[in-house]
Amino acid sequence: MIETAARAPTERSLIDARVLRICAWSVGLALVTGFVAQALVGIIGLVTNIAFYGRFSTAFVSPAGNHRGWMVLFIPAIGGVIVGLMARYGSKAIRGHGIPEAMEQVLLNESRIPARVTILKPLSAAISIGTGGPFGAEGPIIATGGALGSLVGQIFTVTATERKTLLAAGAAAGMAATFGSPVSAVLLAIELLLFEFRPRSIFPVALASVTATAVRMLYVGTDPIFAMPLLARQSGEALTAYDVVGAIVGWLAVYVTRAVYWIEDLFEHLPVHWMWWPAIGGLAVGAVGIIAPRTLGVGNDNIEGMVAGRIAGEAVVWLCLWKFVSWSISLGSGTSGGTLRRCLPSAAAPVPPWAGFWRRPFRDSESIREFARWSGWPPCSRARHARFWRRWSSRSRPPFNPWHFFRSSPAAPRDIWFPRC
């Protein structure tokens, strides 16, 4: 007879020492990602200044006010050539807006992202956006944060799931560091990278997200420089209108997505190496940039203008149509640039024409304009969005300086832990 004990399953607790260790790494990772995000903004500013104004400065400017004339046609194309070279001889993973590429590594490759992506992705995005690419920086910074997290997970011995958690923590930190939206960053990480909701992965990701937001606050601050007017009490009619506009935007989004992939398919048919596609896309960006200079670059000043009601009516439709043409062609060309923020002005496009129409029943056009902020992704508070855009596009933004972090913080500790919005 065999006198050995029966083998029962070992029961594991929800949180153990390993989770705490991953949490600690995630916080460190988020600090680094927070600085990288600020550095990326500085590099985008630097590239913009060199490319459009011929001066050496990291201040964040819009390319719209340049005096390059028809030369603008070629600036995005030159950026496209550089990005193409980086993709071909560096890493193909830098093409695209970054999030699908990170998802692919999570789903197929045990979350192992090559280390060189951590350098190439932000650089290529900075070149692409700085030379007028109509993208946001958040896709690339999410991808960079994710690559950093994956790198930590490859240096230390961890399981594939723990590496995925670190990757998602880095990505969430990247998003929180650009948008200052700790809650939606966690949601984004769950939906697109973690594919799960459990304490083991949520704690590290949430900690990373909050830490990166704190780093961002040290640079950008928490005080509302753009004071939002308090909204009139929302009426049932207004809410109904929001629903209708939301449905329309959702319906438009389907066609926007299809258009991007349709253009991408067209590029596939070109008889040249994919390395040249971003340059061709850059020519389109440049051409549109001559017609509508405001389409160049991140375009936060545009969103801000719409939110504040300075750009309205036909101007919005005109701007958004051109921006859409420029964005979809260049994104389809496989250059390096983000998608998330670009969704915001597109969502705003159908709104202002309605604003006039609905003004009388509501006696409050503000509540309609409000929708432009509401409709945005990530779904964080309106005040937070508005402040972010304002700060981001402000000409008086100080140049990137890593020593800011070590100086006395402009934000009171209370505001870091309990932000006012």
Added chain:
Amino acid sequence: MRNTIMTEKLVRRGVRVPVEYEADYLARIHVADACTRRVITLSEDQTVGEVHDITATHQGFPIVDAAGRLIGVLTRRDFMDRTPDTPLRALIRRPPSVVFPDMSLRDAADHMVREDVGRLPVVDRDDPTKLFGIITRSDLLKVHARRLEEEHG
């Protein structure tokens, strides 16, 4: 449109991107509620010849000693090519892999994978030789009938 601007690219490359995240159904159910209570056991003193007819009815059997205590598990494959007078106790090669009634079906399924077995005797937590029931792979699948009914009516 089934896919989003983020996932379309991956789906085109043939990757299955998860879109619905829900709590594990197996983690919600106790082993006690899904296992079979009426277990056909074989005694260690019986021989392969004696149990020949019974082994045609099921795949695997808990083996108990004279006092009714669990000492191992044998499957139909263990009986193959054995002389009819081999006692069952000579065929037991490893201690039984078991689960407790208050564990979840997820624990049971994971344990089956780790131990590379298709059935687990369910035993008392305080006395792991006291047989409570048996849970098999098909029990794990059967509970999903309940889930499908909840979802689709």
